Structure formats: structure tokens, C-alpha cells
Amino acid sequence: MLVDPPGRLTAPPRNRGARPSYRCRGGSRGSPSYPPPVDTVRCPSCGEENPAKFRLCGFCGTSLTPAPETVRCANCGEENPAKFRLCGFCGTPLAATSLTPAAPAPAEGAVAAGRPSTAAAVAESVVLPPSEVRKFVTLVFTDLKDSTALTGSIDAEAMNEIKARYFRTMAVEIERHGGKVEKNIGDAIMAVFGLIRAHEDDALRAVRAAFGMQKALAALNEELSRVYGVQITSRTGVNTGEIVANTDPDADQNLATGDAVNVAARLEQNAPAGEILIGEVTYELVRRQVEVERLDLTLKGKPQPVPAFRLVDVRDAAPSAMEAPAAPFVGREAEMDRLLGAFKGVLENRDARLVTVVGDAGVGKTRLIADFIRRVAAESTVLRGRCLAYGEGITFWPLVEIVRSAARIGEDDSPETARGRIAALLRTDDPDREAIVDRVASAVGLSPSAHPVAELFWGARKLLEAQAAQRPLVIVVDDIHSAETTFLELLDHVVESSRDVPILIVCSARPELADVHGAWLDSGRVERIDLTPLEAADVEAMIDRLLAGSSLGPDTRQRVVAAAEGNPLYVEQIVSMLLDHDGGGEVVIPPTISALLAARLDALSRPERAVVDPAAVIGLVFAGAAIEHLVPDAVRPAVEDYLVALDRKQFVHPLATDGEEASFRFHHILVRDAAYQSLLKRARATLHERFVEWAEPVNRERGRETQFEEILGYHLEQAVRYRSELGPLDEAGQVLAGRAADKLGSAGRRAFGRGDLPAAANLLRRATALLPKDADLRIELLIDLAYVLMEDGEFDGMLEVVTDAASAAERNGDERRARHAAIARSSHALFGGAENVNTIGALEEALAAIEWFASVDDVYGSTLAWRLVAAIHGTAGRYEEAAEANQRVIAAARQIGDTRMAARGAIGYAISSLHGPTPVDEALRRCEELRNEVAGDRKAEAVILGASALLRAMGGEFDVARRQAAEGRAMLVDLGPSVTAFATSTESARIEFLADDPALADAQLSRDLASLEAIGEHYYRSTVAGLHARARFALGDVDGALASAILCRTLADPDDSEAQILWRSTEAKVQARRGDAATAVRLALEAVAIAAGTVDLVLHADALRDAGEAHLELGRTDDAGPLLREALTLYELKGASAAAALVRPILDRLAAPLVG
Structure with missing residues (x-):
């Protein structure tokens, strides 16, 4: 475990950057109030101005006259001998810190342990991170009301004196609360809180400053009235939000820009004379400390009314006394x-x-x-x-x-x-x-x-x-x-x-x-x-563990307990901040956790931020080697030291390596997020891109390009995003976008190959969004996305994507990709339930495309087209043609190594063999061959095994059929709950019907019916319900049979021939048993007619058999005989001997009287 350097907690109190307490009403008392002196010197540690004669900074205690040949610690501000590598006061590495102005060049030979001294490294011109950042700050705009009229009533010299005294008085109030006067514009003052260094209570400081400015102005008016015979009035706006600004304390102006600045100015312009308006975000941060009245303003440039709050009072209570938890604390x-x-x-x-x-x-x-x-x-x-x-x-x-x-x-x-x-x-x-x-x-x-x-x-x-x-x-x-x-x-x-x-x-x-x-x-x-917040006793115990032998005063401990509100991360960060100041400093309630983290981040030295910032771009976990690549050159030699310091300060911690390269993790994701959000968008873009430059060769050397392809694609995508948000992409940006799209598209295709449809859709959408509308890769990825959406049932989205791809291909004059898009469009029409689908035209288009694809050696295009041909034939019941087309799919897919498409072709070929006119024995051999070919794809194996099981049952091998059906279902269930697993009874129940065991069929169908209903499935449930109706009728439950038949009818799609036949056949027998001859005959013959339109011999024979049984229920034996004999013929033609065996006894009974 890493420990603090010896003496860390016994060093003299420093409390760098702390402000005196200002627990007072309206900020009328607190830190000393005096006008800024004319001759000043800026503190190199905290950036505050001090009288020129001061030897120590009156704000943070830093020496203003450093001794020669020393190095100033960028963290605590203390001076150290030039040869020191670590600060003797706080342990921070001194690499890449600033030598004091009086320090001469380091002595030759200032080397420790074979490494150049940190002073020498600094002397070689350290390059630190830029001072311009994105920051979450609070802005105060105040302006004089009706100053123009006042100027016309008094002498210009007197007016200048009045404004000078006004500006000086307001500046004192702003600065005493930790704000910075950014600029004076005419009669207006713009101040910023949290710019140079953030504090967790910047919003509250700003509001207190604005409130104090009102009171200070009231006191000033008494003097102005006595001296000049006039009084002045101001109005103020306070707003919190993100800005972009230069945080260099030596800059003359920091030039804060952003929408938050504009809103603050608009609030000021809408404030009544003598009033303060605060914005919505500011109010959320200080609402327990203020009394307000809500207003809704219509601001220029804002389409919707903007909430605003008129400040009535700032409460005097200490923050910790007001932040009572909203719910009782609970332990763990x-x-x-x-x-x-x-x-x-x-x-x-x-x-x-x-x-x-x-x-x-x-x-x-x-x-x-x-x-x-x-x-x-x-x-x-x-x-x-x-x-x-x-x-x-x-x-x-x-x-x-x-x-x-x-x-x-x-x-x-x-x-x-x-x-x-x-x-x-x-x-x-x-x-x-x-x-x-x-x-x-x-x-x-x-x-x-x-x-x-x-x-x-x-x-x-x-x-x-x-x-x-x-x-x-x-x-x-x-x-x-x-x-x-x-x-x-x-x-x-x-x-x-x-x-x-x-x-x-x-x-x-x-x-x-x-x-x-x-x-x-x-x-x-x-x-x-x-989990809810901790109880106070639990917070106390946590503080003890964090202190690890150090100590806090009783009052400080109580303030930590009160401020943390039971949030362990608050406790951890507050205690860490206090330890950074030797257990001293003000404990203020963090308005938000982000404000607290921003304050801690701002307390880091600039070299430490040079390490944290690229780490935040990489992510929650990062490799030390990656950081060394991304940091400025002068920081690179000391990266390891800075990581040790950041670990000690609880920003990051090392992960167990087991001999691998060092890797680290941010102490919490919120720490990473806060650091990332502070970076300029251009800096983010550059660091994202540079990380990929480092990671690509590393992953290539280790043979893991595909493992990290999605992550690298993400980083390139973010680089493009931030570049585009700052302006149109130049040529380099377009190249970057192409690289990002290539990686995301490749990852999306791999996700599609393994059947991860949500991930595939996400990745492909993101890839296409990065490319020009007519880019070849974009068209190809759009077509891939179309098939992903088709398999996921998102047909509306599929049509939109296909239309986009087709239009782009047409604009490019790209016939190959245009034909790919046309195939996808026809697939959408066929599977997406479009009305009036011209299947003949679609078939002709697909066949023509196949011929054209062959002429240009486009095997992938041929695969897509043959799959469409197979689907068209299968939907029409032309199973022989469908079988041939599926064979073509398999062959073409194998030629290009597309195992996913090959497996789909194999499933289609097996189903065609099961339902088509192929004799049972031949179909069974074919299914066994196909099962061997897809070995390894357990889902494909299971589906084909289910088809084989039903074929076995048709041939009378019930034991084998049941065993195979159970094995297939077990494989599907073993892969996880799915629609396919819940629909296995469509085969297993038919096996039991052939085995004349409707009770077992009923049990299997009831199980699957309940499972499908639970997930809201419709398509397979209609077939299961139709078969369930058949089982209930066979068991003598006429009412139950009718209920399931009605359910089947309700769920069935109009073009679902199997479901349409099943509900009609069973309901015909129910109505026949109830004596409704007309309805029974009509439904039975409708079912036969639908079945005759297919080449599914067994389905047709089942419809004929059910029609014959309906006629027998009505006593119409003469009409039943021909129907049953035709059914027998079709069963025998298929080789379904078990089904034929069930029909023959009925025909024998019908023929018996004639023999006598």
C-alpha cells in the first residue's frame, strides 16, 4: 500500500487558498475589507494581489520573496532545495514545477539515481497544459440604473469620481467572497466565481457577494448623497453554467464566453432597480441558503420562458445546520x-x-x-x-x-x-x-x-x-x-x-x-x-478509517459529518481535501458533487492535471504507458511520480498487474467525468485521436485488434464529434471520420454475425452517421443495417434505411450497390407485411439481379438475391424451388465465408424438405447432412434436429422422434429463453398427434402457450393455439377447443396459411358436433382450399382429414369418404406412414357395411 511521506501531517499549517469564514447576514462581516492597493504583487500560489511590501501572501501564506536556488512546489507552494525530487512539505513530485524567479540555473551534476534532476527538466522549458478550459462557474452581472440621466445632471468630473468609488466598492465585495472582476463595460461589472480556482460553494459565494453589493451600495449612497447630493441604483443578475475561459492567473483578462454569460447579462437587464435575479441552476445550488420569489422571464434568444428568482434574503444560518437529510439515514x-x-x-x-x-x-x-x-x-x-x-x-x-x-x-x-x-x-x-x-x-x-x-x-x-x-x-x-x-x-x-x-x-x-x-x-x-445515505455514526467510523492515524479537530469532524449528508463519496473527498491542508480549512456543504470534485481538481498542480486530463479521455481505467504517450514532453519523465501523488490524493489508484504493464483506475467515475468536462472540445478531440495512435500498434503487436476495435472506434468517433462541433470538418477531419466509421462498421458486422442485433444496429448507425451521404462504405453499411433491422422486426426503420441506401447508390450511378438495395427493399416488402406485394415482380427482379451479379463476380450480392428467391418460393408454398434456392444461398455464403448466412440457408433447406413433397426418407437424410454441416451453430442444429424429429415420427419411429425433439428443445433452452425455444411444441405436439397421444401434446402446447403469452409474442402463438385447439378437441373439451381456435384466429396474420387452416379445421369439427352443419362444412372446405394452394402434402392431408371428420360428426359418411381417401393418398405420397395408419381404420369402418 502506498503511504504518505514521513512528516506529512507534522509540517507547519499551510491552508493554501483558504478564505476566512464569512458566516454573517448578507456578507456584511467576514474577511477584512479594504480597497485594492495601487502597488501590489501577485501571489505565485493562489494568484491573489498583495501589498508590494508584504513578505507572505495575506490569503494563503506563500512566501512572496523566495530564497535563491529553490524549487516551488506547485501543490502546496512551499520552497524546496533545487535538488529535491519530492516536496519536503507535502510529498508532491517536483518534476515540471516552476523554479522561483530568483533561482539560478541548477548546478551541474544535480542528478539523483541516474535520472536528471527535476530542476534540470524544468530548466529545459517545461510545456504545461493550456490555461484555456471549460469550467462550471457562477457569473455576476451588475449595472447602474438610469446612469445616463444622472450624467446629464452633474458635472462630468464628479460623475467620474462617483463611478470610480462605485467600482471600487463593488470590487471589494466581489473579491472578498473569492470572485474576480472580469471586466467593466461602461457602467456594468462582470464578475466570475470559480474561474481561476473552483470552490464547491462558488454559487453561494456569488449570491452572497451580490447581496453584499446591495448593502455596500446603500452605505455608499449615504456618502454620495452627503458629498454630491445624488444617489445611484443598480440591478444585478447571477447565473451558473459552463463557460470557456483562460484560467491563467497572470492574464490581464480571462475573457469568459458562453451561453451562461449571455443569460447572466439578460437576467441583469430584466431585474428591477435595486433587485437581484438569480438563474435556475444557481438557485438549485443555493436554495437552502436563500429566500426568493419565482419569476418566469422571456429572454432575448431563448425560445421558452426562463425561470428566474428574485433574491429576497440570504440566510445567516451555517450551511451545515440547514442541510438536514430528506430521509432517515440507514446503516449497511x-x-x-x-x-x-x-x-x-x-x-x-x-x-x-x-x-x-x-x-x-x-x-x-x-x-x-x-x-x-x-x-x-x-x-x-x-x-x-x-x-x-x-x-x-x-x-x-x-x-x-x-x-x-x-x-x-x-x-x-x-x-x-x-x-x-x-x-x-x-x-x-x-x-x-x-x-x-x-x-x-x-x-x-x-x-x-x-x-x-x-x-x-x-x-x-x-x-x-x-x-x-x-x-x-x-x-x-x-x-x-x-x-x-x-x-x-x-x-x-x-x-x-x-x-x-x-x-x-x-x-x-x-x-x-x-x-x-x-x-x-x-x-x-x-x-x-x-442504498440510502449513511447515519452520522457510520460517517464517523468512515472518517476514522480514512484518517488512518491522522486526526481532525472535534468541530471539524462534526462539520464534515454535517456537510457530507451521509454520502460516503462526499465524506471521502472532504476529508481528503482537509488532509491536503493538514486538517484545517473551512468545511462547506458541497452544492453538488461535481462542484466538490471541480474544487479538488483545481487544487492539483498543473503537471498533475497534465496527467489527469489525458487519463480522463482514455476512460475510467487507463494504462500508464498510454499516459506517457499523451502527456507533454517535459512531464513524461515524471509520470510515474505524478501517478503516485495522485494515488496519495485519492484521485486514481493502481490496479493489480500480475506482471503486466501498470494500469490505473480513477477513484470514482465522477472524478473522471469532472476532469473530462473541464477540457476544451478541441483538446478532447486531439487526445482521443492521439490515444488511438498509441493503442493501434500496441493492439496489433498483441494480436487483439478485434477485441478493442469498438473502443478505438468510439475514441475516433468522439474526436470527429468535437471537431465538427467547432466547425466544418476539413480534409483531415474527413479522413478521421472514415477511420472511425471503418472500425465501428467492422465491429457492427461482427456483432451481426454473432446475432447481437441491438449492438449491431447501434454500431452500424453510428458508423453511417460519420460518413458523407454518398460514400460507398456508408451505402454498404446501410444495407447491412437494413438486414439487422429486418431480423429484429423493425420494418419501418428498415424501409427508411433501404430508401436512403438506394437513393445514394442512384446518385452515384452505382449499379452494384443499387441492386443490393433493391434486394433489401423487396425483402422488406415480403417480410414487413407491405400491402399488395408484387411477389412475381420481386422474383423476376431477384433472378435478373443474380444473373447480373454473376457477370461482375459479386458473390455477396448473389447470396442476398438467392435468399430472397428462397423466401418468395417458401411463402408461396413452392418448397422444391425454395429448397434449390436455399442450396444456392449455402454455396454462395460458404464461398465468401459468411457462416451466418450459410446457417440460415441450411435452416431454410431443412424446412423446405420437411414441408415440401420430398419423401420422408430423403428429407430425413438431407436434414442429417445439414445438421452435420452446421455443427457448432447450436441454434441451427437444434432447429434442424426438430425437423428431423418430426420426419422420424411421420415414419413411425416415435421413440427416436421423441428423443430427438427433447434433445433439440434442450439445446434451445440451454442457449437461454427465446421465442424459438418456446415454440418447439409445434413439432413435438405433432409427434404426439401421430403417436395418438393428444394428452401429452396438450401438455406441451399449454406450456409453450403460456410462455409465449408471457412475452407478448403473436406469430408463433397463433400456430401453438391452433394446435392446442386440436388437442383439446381430441380430449373431448369442445369449449376449450373453440376458445383456442378463436385465439388462433385472433392472432393469425392473413397470409399465415398454417394458422388459417388450423383454426378453421378445428372450429369446423366443433360446429359439426354442435349441429351447425352449414358453418362446419364452409369452414372445413375453406381450410382444404387454402391447403391445396401449397405443396405441403402433410398440411393438405391434415386439412382433408379434419374435413372428413367434420362430415362424420354430421353423419355424412358419403362426403367423408372421398376426403379421407385423398388424405391417405397424400400421406402415402409423402411417406408419412404413421399418419396414414391413423386414417386407414376410419376408412375401414366406412367400408365395413358394404362388405356385409
Whole structure:
């Protein structure tokens, strides 16, 4: 553990930058009030002006006449011998700090431990970060009212004297509260609070200053009335917001600009004479300290009324006395008991559970989980991953960290080595070992192979189960509110599908989780633990731990307890700030946590900020080597020292490396966010780009380009974003945008390949947004996006994307991409439910496109076109043509290595064989071959196995059929809950119908019907409901049969021939049994007619058989016979011997009287 340098807490009190207390009404008392002296010297530490004769700064105590041959510490301001590498007072590295003006050049040979002295480094012209930054400040605008009329009534010389005394008086009030007069404009004064150095109470200081200015003006008016016979009136506006300004304390003017400045000026212009108006943000920061009246103003340049508040009074109460918590404080014992109870439960039940700890930023989620881990670490394996705060598209990043930790994968490990380490986590006799490794490697970017999401879920779960089988497993996932939906589904899969192993998943989240993933959070799968602020006694205990042997005075401790309001992060940061000042200084209630962090960041030396700023651009976790690349040249040699100092100050901390390169983590994400927001947009853009310049060759050398492709794409995307916000992109910016689009597009295509549709859509949309409208890559990515949206059921979005791609291709005269877009448009019309679809025209267009694609050797285009042809034939029931087209899809996809498209073609080919006229034996052989070809794609295997099972049952092999159907369903369930898994009864129930076991069919269909209803699914549910109606009728439940038939009819799409046949066939038999002959016959014959329009022999035969049974219910044996005989013929033609065996006894009974 890193410790403070010896003597840190015994050094003389410094309290640099602190202001005297101003606990008084209206700011009428407090720090000494005197006009600024004419002859002054600026303090090099805090930037304040002092009388020229002062030897020490009256504000912070820094020496104003430094001794020669010394180096001034940029953190505490103390002077040190030039040879010192660390400050002897506070331990801050002295590298890249400023030599005092009187110091001569360092003596030759000032070298320690083989490194150049820091003084020598400074002497070589240190380049520090620019002083211009974005800052969150409070501005005060005040102006004289009716000064023009006053000027005309008195002598100009007297008016100048009056204005000079006014400006001087107002400046005293502004500066005594820590503000800076930015400029005087005519009769107006513009002041800024929090510009040079932020304070957590800048808004309150500004309001107190404005209120004090009113009182000071009242006193001044008494003198003006006596001397000049006049009085003056002012009006004031106070506003808080982001500005861009130069924070160099030596600058003559800091030139604050931004919308916050304009609003402050507008508030002043709308204020009545003698009044103060404060803006909405300012009011939110000081509302417990002020009394106001609300107004709504219409300001120039603002489309909506702007809330404003007339300041009535500033309360005298100390801030800590007013910030009572809104809800009772609670401890952590109950929450810890729940976590320990969850852990005990998984141990006893050997199952998986998921607990999510929810609370505001800084409330103690991380601390609670860390203490829990400490308690269970001795009897469990703990793995941890985090969701990136910017993790769009970084779906499996938490899994990456979990796998790297579990397998001890090093930064320099090759993909092959890393895969070997993953394999070592699994039993050597596990038959799925190679498949698990391949899926996990694909998910974490260690393999170029692509698998459906369900396959990745299965592989990840199997790996975690293997770990949990050896030792109870605790998985911690931080910042789950930033997770993608697909990753939440992975967690659900682990919880729901893991068996006989103890796994506890503990997530942390901010309250916005309820907004972005409310349904997931509220589901029964997630146990929620809400954290509220700590009790005062708990805060006291936390202070003791943070002090680690140091001390605070009793009054100071109480002020910390009161100011923190039970927020552990507030406690931590306030105590850290006090320790930076040897336990002294004013404890003020942080108006917001961001203001507190801004104050701490401003307390850093400029070289320390030179390290923090690029780290903030990289992210929450960053590599030391990356920082060395990004910092200014003069800071680079001492980066390690500055990181040590930042660790001591609790801004960052090192992570365990296990021999790898050093990496660090910000102490909290809010620290990182505050630092990032302070950077100029141009600086952000430059640092994002430079980080990629460093990371690309590093990742290439380590063979992990694909693993970090999404992250690097994000950084390039942000660089382009900030460049474009500052003006039109130049040629270099366009090149940068192209690089970003290339990386995001590649990542999106890989996400599509593994079936992660949400991530694919997100990444492809972002990639296309970066490119010119007519760029070739943009058109290609738009077409990819169209198919992603099609598979995700977003047909409106698909049509918009396809139209965009087609228009761009047409403008470019690009026939190849125009034909790709046309194929996608036809696919939308076919699958998207468009009215009056011209399938004949679409088919002709697709066939013509295939011929053209062949002429230009566009295999991918041919794949798209053949898939459309297969879909058109399949929808029309032309299964032989569909089978041939699917074969073409498979061949073309394999030629270009598109495993996703090849698997889809294989599924289509199997379904065509099942439902088409292909005899059962031949169709069965084909399905077995296809299953072998898609081996490894478990979903495709399972679907094809289901088709094989039904074919087996048609041939009378019921035991084999049932076993295969169960195996296929188990594979789908093992991949996680899905519509496909919930619809397996469409095959298994038909097997039971053929086996003459309607009761078992009913049980399976009821199960799936409930599951599909629970998720609001319609398409498959209509078929399941139709089959359920058949089962209920076979069991003699006529009312239940009719209810399910009606449900099927309600859910069925008009072009869903199977569902339309099922509800008609069953309802016909129900009406026949009830004696409604006309309705029964009409419905039965409608079903037969629909079935005759397809080449599905079994579906047609089933409709004929149901029609015959309806006629038998009516006693019309003569009409039933021909229908049943035709059904028998079709069954025999298909080779469905089991179905034929069910019809023959009925025909025998019909023929029996004739024999007699």
C-alpha cells in the first residue's frame, strides 16, 4: 500500500487558498475589507494581489520573496532545495514545477539515481497544459440604473469620481467572497466565481457577494448623497453554467464566453432597480441558503420562458445546520445481511442468483460490495467486470474482464496463448471443451469466428459453471446501468439455466437503471437492494478509517459529518481535501458533487492535471504507458511520480498487474467525468485521436485488434464529434471520420454475425452517421443495417434505411450497390407485411439481379438475391424451388465465408424438405447432412434436429422422434429463453398427434402457450393455439377447443396459411358436433382450399382429414369418404406412414357395411 511521506501531517499549517469564514447576514462581516492597493504583487500560489511590501501572501501564506536556488512546489507552494525530487512539505513530485524567479540555473551534476534532476527538466522549458478550459462557474452581472440621466445632471468630473468609488466598492465585495472582476463595460461589472480556482460553494459565494453589493451600495449612497447630493441604483443578475475561459492567473483578462454569460447579462437587464435575479441552476445550488420569489422571464434568444428568482434574503444560518437529510439515514448491516444471505442461499441450493445494489453516485455501492467480497473471498472465487460508462456497442466488455481475470490472461499473451489459458479452466474430459473455448474466445475478441448470441451465452455459462463446480463463484458487475440489453440477457441466462453449481452475481447500478432497463430490474429474476445515505455514526467510523492515524479537530469532524449528508463519496473527498491542508480549512456543504470534485481538481498542480486530463479521455481505467504517450514532453519523465501523488490524493489508484504493464483506475467515475468536462472540445478531440495512435500498434503487436476495435472506434468517433462541433470538418477531419466509421462498421458486422442485433444496429448507425451521404462504405453499411433491422422486426426503420441506401447508390450511378438495395427493399416488402406485394415482380427482379451479379463476380450480392428467391418460393408454398434456392444461398455464403448466412440457408433447406413433397426418407437424410454441416451453430442444429424429429415420427419411429425433439428443445433452452425455444411444441405436439397421444401434446402446447403469452409474442402463438385447439378437441373439451381456435384466429396474420387452416379445421369439427352443419362444412372446405394452394402434402392431408371428420360428426359418411381417401393418398405420397395408419381404420369402418 502506498503511504504518505514521513512528516506529512507534522509540517507547519499551510491552508493554501483558504478564505476566512464569512458566516454573517448578507456578507456584511467576514474577511477584512479594504480597497485594492495601487502597488501590489501577485501571489505565485493562489494568484491573489498583495501589498508590494508584504513578505507572505495575506490569503494563503506563500512566501512572496523566495530564497535563491529553490524549487516551488506547485501543490502546496512551499520552497524546496533545487535538488529535491519530492516536496519536503507535502510529498508532491517536483518534476515540471516552476523554479522561483530568483533561482539560478541548477548546478551541474544535480542528478539523483541516474535520472536528471527535476530542476534540470524544468530548466529545459517545461510545456504545461493550456490555461484555456471549460469550467462550471457562477457569473455576476451588475449595472447602474438610469446612469445616463444622472450624467446629464452633474458635472462630468464628479460623475467620474462617483463611478470610480462605485467600482471600487463593488470590487471589494466581489473579491472578498473569492470572485474576480472580469471586466467593466461602461457602467456594468462582470464578475466570475470559480474561474481561476473552483470552490464547491462558488454559487453561494456569488449570491452572497451580490447581496453584499446591495448593502455596500446603500452605505455608499449615504456618502454620495452627503458629498454630491445624488444617489445611484443598480440591478444585478447571477447565473451558473459552463463557460470557456483562460484560467491563467497572470492574464490581464480571462475573457469568459458562453451561453451562461449571455443569460447572466439578460437576467441583469430584466431585474428591477435595486433587485437581484438569480438563474435556475444557481438557485438549485443555493436554495437552502436563500429566500426568493419565482419569476418566469422571456429572454432575448431563448425560445421558452426562463425561470428566474428574485433574491429576497440570504440566510445567516451555517450551511451545515440547514442541510438536514430528506430521509432517515440507514446503516449497511441490513444490506450486508441480504448479500450474505444470498451467498448462503446459493451455497445451500447450489443454484444461481442475481442481486443488484442500486444507489446514487457516491452513496456507497462500491464500498458495500468490497466489504462483502472481503467476507466471502476465503470460501469463493471472485471475478469482476464493469460496463463502460460510454459502452455503446461494447456489449461483452464485462465478460472480457471476467474471462481475463479467471484465466489470468496477460496483456502480452497472444490469442493462441489466451485461448489455451481459457481451456485450462475446463476439464480435459469435457466433450464440449473445444466448443466452449471457441464461443468464449469469440465473445471476448480472441477469435475471428462468429456465433449467434445464444451460442455465446451458452459458452460463457459453461465456463462459469466450470469455475463454480470447483469453488463457489461470485461475479461482480459494476455500473450495470450502462449495460447493453444483450449483456443483461446473458446474466439472465446464467441465472436461469445454471444447474447444480453455486453462482452469485452482484451488480451495482445508479438509479437511472430503472429508466433504461426498468423491466429487467423489476423482473422476478433480480433481487434489488437500495442504498440510502449513511447515519452520522457510520460517517464517523468512515472518517476514522480514512484518517488512518491522522486526526481532525472535534468541530471539524462534526462539520464534515454535517456537510457530507451521509454520502460516503462526499465524506471521502472532504476529508481528503482537509488532509491536503493538514486538517484545517473551512468545511462547506458541497452544492453538488461535481462542484466538490471541480474544487479538488483545481487544487492539483498543473503537471498533475497534465496527467489527469489525458487519463480522463482514455476512460475510467487507463494504462500508464498510454499516459506517457499523451502527456507533454517535459512531464513524461515524471509520470510515474505524478501517478503516485495522485494515488496519495485519492484521485486514481493502481490496479493489480500480475506482471503486466501498470494500469490505473480513477477513484470514482465522477472524478473522471469532472476532469473530462473541464477540457476544451478541441483538446478532447486531439487526445482521443492521439490515444488511438498509441493503442493501434500496441493492439496489433498483441494480436487483439478485434477485441478493442469498438473502443478505438468510439475514441475516433468522439474526436470527429468535437471537431465538427467547432466547425466544418476539413480534409483531415474527413479522413478521421472514415477511420472511425471503418472500425465501428467492422465491429457492427461482427456483432451481426454473432446475432447481437441491438449492438449491431447501434454500431452500424453510428458508423453511417460519420460518413458523407454518398460514400460507398456508408451505402454498404446501410444495407447491412437494413438486414439487422429486418431480423429484429423493425420494418419501418428498415424501409427508411433501404430508401436512403438506394437513393445514394442512384446518385452515384452505382449499379452494384443499387441492386443490393433493391434486394433489401423487396425483402422488406415480403417480410414487413407491405400491402399488395408484387411477389412475381420481386422474383423476376431477384433472378435478373443474380444473373447480373454473376457477370461482375459479386458473390455477396448473389447470396442476398438467392435468399430472397428462397423466401418468395417458401411463402408461396413452392418448397422444391425454395429448397434449390436455399442450396444456392449455402454455396454462395460458404464461398465468401459468411457462416451466418450459410446457417440460415441450411435452416431454410431443412424446412423446405420437411414441408415440401420430398419423401420422408430423403428429407430425413438431407436434414442429417445439414445438421452435420452446421455443427457448432447450436441454434441451427437444434432447429434442424426438430425437423428431423418430426420426419422420424411421420415414419413411425416415435421413440427416436421423441428423443430427438427433447434433445433439440434442450439445446434451445440451454442457449437461454427465446421465442424459438418456446415454440418447439409445434413439432413435438405433432409427434404426439401421430403417436395418438393428444394428452401429452396438450401438455406441451399449454406450456409453450403460456410462455409465449408471457412475452407478448403473436406469430408463433397463433400456430401453438391452433394446435392446442386440436388437442383439446381430441380430449373431448369442445369449449376449450373453440376458445383456442378463436385465439388462433385472433392472432393469425392473413397470409399465415398454417394458422388459417388450423383454426378453421378445428372450429369446423366443433360446429359439426354442435349441429351447425352449414358453418362446419364452409369452414372445413375453406381450410382444404387454402391447403391445396401449397405443396405441403402433410398440411393438405391434415386439412382433408379434419374435413372428413367434420362430415362424420354430421353423419355424412358419403362426403367423408372421398376426403379421407385423398388424405391417405397424400400421406402415402409423402411417406408419412404413421399418419396414414391413423386414417386407414376410419376408412375401414366406412367400408365395413358394404362388405356385409
